[in-house]
Amino acid sequence: MAQLSSNLLYIAFFIYFAGTIVFAISVLGKKWRKRDEETHEKRWGRIGFGLSLIGFLFQLGYFFTRWNAAGHVPVSNMFEFTTFFGMMMVFAFLIIYLIYKTNILGVVAMPVAMLVIAYASVFPSEIEPLIPALQSNWLKIHVTTAALGEGILAISFAAGLIYLLKEVNQSTSSKNTFWLEFVMYVILATIAFVIISMSFKAAGFESTYQFSDPNGQELTVTYTLPAIVGPDGGEYVSGSEFGPLFDAPSWMRGENAARKLNTLIWSALGGLVLYGLVRLILRKRIGAFFQPMVKNVNSDLVDEIGYRSVAIGFPVFTLGALIFAMIWAQAAWTRFWGWDPKEVWALITWLFYAAYLHLRLSRGWHGKKSAWLAVIGFVIIMLNLVVVNLVISGLHSYA
Amino acid sequence: MDKKQISCECGHVNPYGTQICESCGKPLHEDDSKKLLNMRYEGSARRSQTYKKTPIDKVWNFFSSVKVGIWIIILLLVASAIGTIFPQEMYIPPQADPTEYYKEQYGFLGQLYYQLGFHNLYGSWWFMLLIAALGLSLIIASLDRFVPLYRSLKKQRVTRHESFMKRQRIFGVTSGVNEDKAIDKAKEAIKKKGYNVREEDGNLLAEKNRFSRWGPYVNHVGLIIFLIGGMLRFFPGMYLDEVMWLREGQTEAIPGTEGSYYLKNEDFILEMYDENDEQFKEAMERVNKVIPKNYQTDAVLYKQKGERVAGQDPELEKVKKYPIQVNKPLKIDGLGVYQVDYKLNELQAMTFKLENKDSGKTFGEMTVDLYNPKEVYELKDGYRVEVMNYFPDFEFNDKDEPTTKSKIPNNPAFIFKMFSPEHPDGEVAFVAIRQNLEPLGENEYKMSFQNVETKDVSGLVVKKDNTLWILAFGGAIFMIGVVMGMYWNHRRIWIRRMDNEIWMAGHANKNWHGLKRELQTITEASGLNMPEDQADEDEKKS
Ligand code: HEM
Numbered sequence: 001m002a003q004l005s006s007n008l009l010y011i012a013f014f015i016y017f018a019g020t021i022v023f024a025i026s027v028l029g030k031k032w033r034k035r036d037e038e039t040h041e042k043r044w045g046r047i048g049f050g051l052s053l054i055g056f057l058f059q060l061g062y063f064f065t066r067w068n069a070a071g072h073v074p075v076s077n078m079f080e081f082t083t084f085f086g087m088m089m090v091f092a093f094l095i096i097y098l099i100y101k102t103n104i105l106g107v108v109a110m111p112v113a114m115l116v117i118a119y120a121s122v123f124p125s126e127i128e129p130l131i132p133a134l135q136s137n138w139l140k141i142h143v144t145t146a147a148l149g150e151g152i153l154a155i156s157f158a159a160g161l162i163y164l165l166k167e168v169n170q171s172t173s174s175k176n177t178f179w180l181e182f183v184m185y186v187i188l189a190t191i192a193f194v195i196i197s198m199s200f201k202a203a204g205f206e207s208t209y210q211f212s213d214p215n216g217q218e219l220t221v222t223y224t225l226p227a228i229v230g231p232d233g234g235e236y237v238s239g240s241e242f243g244p245l246f247d248a249p250s251w252m253r254g255e256n257a258a259r260k261l262n263t264l265i266w267s268a269l270g271g272l273v274l275y276g277l278v279r280l281i282l283r284k285r286i287g288a289f290f291q292p293m294v295k296n297v298n299s300d301l302v303d304e305i306g307y308r309s310v311a312i313g314f315p316v317f318t319l320g321a322l323i324f325a326m327i328w329a330q331a332a333w334t335r336f337w338g339w340d341p342k343e344v345w346a347l348i349t350w351l352f353y354a355a356y357l358h359l360r361l362s363r364g365w366h367g368k369k370s371a372w373l374a375v376i377g378f379v380i381i382m383l384n385l386v387v388v389n390l391v392i393s394g395l396h397s398y399a
Numbered sequence: 400m401d402k403k404q405i406s407c408e409c410g411h412v413n414p415y416g417t418q419i420c421e422s423c424g425k426p427l428h429e430d431d432s433k434k435l436l437n438m439r440y441e442g443s444a445r446r447s448q449t450y451k452k453t454p455i456d457k458v459w460n461f462f463s464s465v466k467v468g469i470w471i472i473i474l475l476l477v478a479s480a481i482g483t484i485f486p487q488e489m490y491i492p493p494q495a496d497p498t499e500y501y502k503e504q505y506g507f508l509g510q511l512y513y514q515l516g517f518h519n520l521y522g523s524w525w526f527m528l529l530i531a532a533l534g535l536s537l538i539i540a541s542l543d544r545f546v547p548l549y550r551s552l553k554k555q556r557v558t559r560h561e562s563f564m565k566r567q568r569i570f571g572v573t574s575g576v577n578e579d580k581a582i583d584k585a586k587e588a589i590k591k592k593g594y595n596v597r598e599e600d601g602n603l604l605a606e607k608n609r610f611s612r613w614g615p616y617v618n619h620v621g622l623i624i625f626l627i628g629g630m631l632r633f634f635p636g637m638y639l640d641e642v643m644w645l646r647e648g649q650t651e652a653i654p655g656t657e658g659s660y661y662l663k664n665e666d667f668i669l670e671m672y673d674e675n676d677e678q679f680k681e682a683m684e685r686v687n688k689v690i691p692k693n694y695q696t697d698a699v700l701y702k703q704k705g706e707r708v709a710g711q712d713p714e715l716e717k718v719k720k721y722p723i724q725v726n727k728p729l730k731i732d733g734l735g736v737y738q739v740d741y742k743l744n745e746l747q748a749m750t751f752k753l754e755n756k757d758s759g760k761t762f763g764e765m766t767v768d769l770y771n772p773k774e775v776y777e778l779k780d781g782y783r784v785e786v787m788n789y790f791p792d793f794e795f796n797d798k799d800e801p802t803t804k805s806k807i808p809n810n811p812a813f814i815f816k817m818f819s820p821e822h823p824d825g826e827v828a829f830v831a832i833r834q835n836l837e838p839l840g841e842n843e844y845k846m847s848f849q850n851v852e853t854k855d856v857s858g859l860v861v862k863k864d865n866t867l868w869i870l871a872f873g874g875a876i877f878m879i880g881v882v883m884g885m886y887w888n889h890r891r892i893w894i895r896r897m898d899n900e901i902w903m904a905g906h907a908n909k910n911w912h913g914l915k916r917e918l919q920t921i922t923e924a925s926g927l928n929m930p931e932d933q934a935d936e937d938e939k940k941s
Binding site (some may be wrong): 304 | 439447465466468469471474475480482483487489490521566635640672676678679681682683690691692693694724725726727735739746747809862867870874877878881882885888909910911912
């Protein structure tokens, strides 16, 4: 069952990929064979939607077979939750697509969802048992609703990105072009992270270092990427011999701090290499490369899609990430709210989107500014997923 | 209202400060502008836009401003984020001293964090003040807008002033059609879309989902209720949070019930996942730790019967057996008993034998309950042992005298007096774990240690939170409000005959896309021209 489940996930991933290509064709290939543009768009859009839907059904298959195999809802570790989040993004896209029928949204939203799923696959995917605090029906309800809310909110990021690709003036360089390129770079760095992690995993790379923590306790840490940065005062114990080229600063004292820094450096460098390569091939900003593809996009409509996703996602997020979370926390930890980092970041996300909604009430915050806000909102969601889970440890910490 | 009211040419009398006539929609500040009307709050007279003189006006206007509201939200957001940089005081190890801890663990930045008081950020006065400002802003901003908005939506008339129509974002003119027929068809199509249609002199006002305009106010009320609920917890009697350690076999009064309920711990159960479990094997090998599966206290709840007589044990009546697990607290009269902690194998009793050191012969066995030792233990044949002194958590103090650190038998020690036929006055022995001292000279007898009995201890938390209902109520109202405001939107379509033309205007408080799609169907069905979206770049942003 577990095997079937992971196969279904692979299939879903490839169907998403096919769906993305089809959406791209629907947008780019309008001039092909001199066909009528509108029918072309409609037809390929429908195929793209159908593929995304089928992919989604396959991923649902993954979800329920894994549920069956594990005996609990598969949303309880980094791999499971992140995969589910990607699935909810696809689901949110399908809903928004039904309302607005804009193919370009598929070209951006689907790859973002795929990237999220690819990122998930770097984490250990074995089925884990549930500790007592997680054994609750409210867990299912809370986590799934919260992920759905975040998935819908993430669509506003896709819409915001499209808006910026179209509206940012690429003829001169500006703050806007810089930050847009930075967003592209972060996306590439994530891709680099996935590729590097997968490659070294496939190659079976592993090396172990020993070091002592501030309390004088001897610890060992196992690197799965070659050590550019080793733990402060660490010594090589076993495994592949490479580096470390230098030691982590002495204030990074956490058990895994140096290893995480190492991963970050690999991703950042990998991202730079990828970005450099892409720039070399394109010979212009990535934003400038994409701009012609979105030139026919109706900016107002995209702006509205972004706002609408927040409007739809905000109540769902409130319900899932705050209200249901409080109900669960009351049962599991005796208090509905405890200022645990993960809780606080859910609150921050909520406050941020509340601010977004209020800003939309005032003059001058539609369009570009709004699109940037949507980008920041997504960054906050990802921070909560990545940094808070992996770096700031709290009750919710997965790794 | 002491200021002068404004009479519109349509005859309606508007409150001072009104921008657009509540009834016919004529712009009251005639500036001959062709610009689109600002339809937010229907151009009604808001206190904050009208009165700006007295200090009260100034405070009112400050807190009713959305800009200020947004700033408060942003400040709360940033403050909350700062609080997650290093752990809050409540999450550092309980034995750690915060004055040292932050510096030791996080260096200079940690020390700074501590000195700025960020280690207890969410309880700081300024954080509370921010929350209070949020509450105040919510109340004032809502009052400022709700009443005028309510008035203008209530008083609106069907036939609208020309310039009101023209200056709507969605506006179109149709001429050269059979007016009666076209309007009739339009009316039918509009009704199909679920609009309420009002008619006046052959003109139409179609409106739907007006209730969604109240969404923000409803959700703000929900938030205010929630904040009030949060405040109430600081009032005595609303909130109780007590730790209760209960040994296996022990029965204790439940704190917060005034002794009317007792709880017995029959057994504490700790279960771990089986390392060889097919399903979880791989994951458990990777983390290389045993993973807990269940923490459970098999508890029995008792109720006290009748009045308690001082000095006597209470008479208890069993209410129910209940396995308290994480996520499954025991609920009694608004009180919850939660499984939160445990200690395994705590010392409970020690068993000794009285032994003649030379012959090795023993004279009876005694078991000392470490929580409740007897004064004298009678053994057979006239042998007996007196407990002269008992130190449950033994240590030597500064003066090298034996004392006890606590009442918990972590390190029990005794001074025994052993009576035997040979020593009717008794011999004194100091007995602790792996220690046997004879402070008053050599003895003939000794206490020989046999074994210990251990028990598990459950760490339970007794919680009462009478504010939960209010919080749940506030939360529910909030949700209803957001859903009202977000999943529905207020749409209006005005159709007016002007000479030989039909004018059509539309307004939506959000989701113009949806309104336009409906208009598409309506105009197709009626032969009217599809109105245009007049918003240009500049005005769409209003
Ligand atoms: C965290 C706190 C808050 C939350 C979650 C919240 C939530 C909301 C939501 C969901 C809306 C509807 C927005 C829309 O329809 O696009 C709204 C509208 C509004 N909020 Fe808030 N709000 C908060 C705080 C405030 C504060 C502090 C103010 C004070 C200025 C304020 C003033 C308003 C106003 C004036 C509206 C528009 C009302 C209308 O359109 O009739 N809000 N709020």
